[in-house]
Amino acid sequence: GENVEQHPSTLSVQEGDSAVIKCTYSDSASNYFPWYKQELGKRPQLIIDIRSNVGEKKDQRIAVTLNKTAKHFSLHITETQPEDSAVYFCAATPPSGSARQLTFGSGTQLTVLP
């Protein structure tokens, strides 16, 4: 099955700086890579996703890049703000018809220091 590794486990940045979180996956057939943000005590929320037919996707201050050859993808947050502080999870899934399942990384605790 798929295995997703995520680094770093904790990340502290100054407000206004950029933050980068990296994930690697094991199954070369995986073709869908979402990122979730989970604030303390709340449910994970999808913030951005990318499919294997593109190399980069942006949404305002958030971007995700995908390198299929190296089997890794990254989340980039620019101009960080205190409200960006949360745990971020990457995930990956191979195509399986109706049986698509997300395998999650172990999470990155991002702290944005004012």
Added chain:
Amino acid sequence: EAGVAQSPRYKIIEKRQSVAFWCNPISGHATLYWYQQILGQGPKLLIQFQNNGVVDDSQLPKDRFSAERLKGVDSTLKIQPAKLEDSAVYLCASSPSADYGYTFGSGTRLTVV
């Protein structure tokens, strides 16, 4: 659009007791998932339903965990008997199809003492 509803939000039980969690997915979402999230870890899949049929329960500890999805809508997850290591947040998620990401519910935080 209403979200994924879960109840209860919190539950504290003693080991060896039983507990049940309920999930109501987003209307029209055919796929429903139960995930276990232990503190400090990513969510781990327990079981996946497509309509009212089980697609994958390979990671469900079947000696103590059971789940069902009635009429392809609501779902319940049961633990009997509970162990200390079952302390976790149990997340329900639903998806309209294989091409979309999940929407998670708020989860049930279980503490086994």
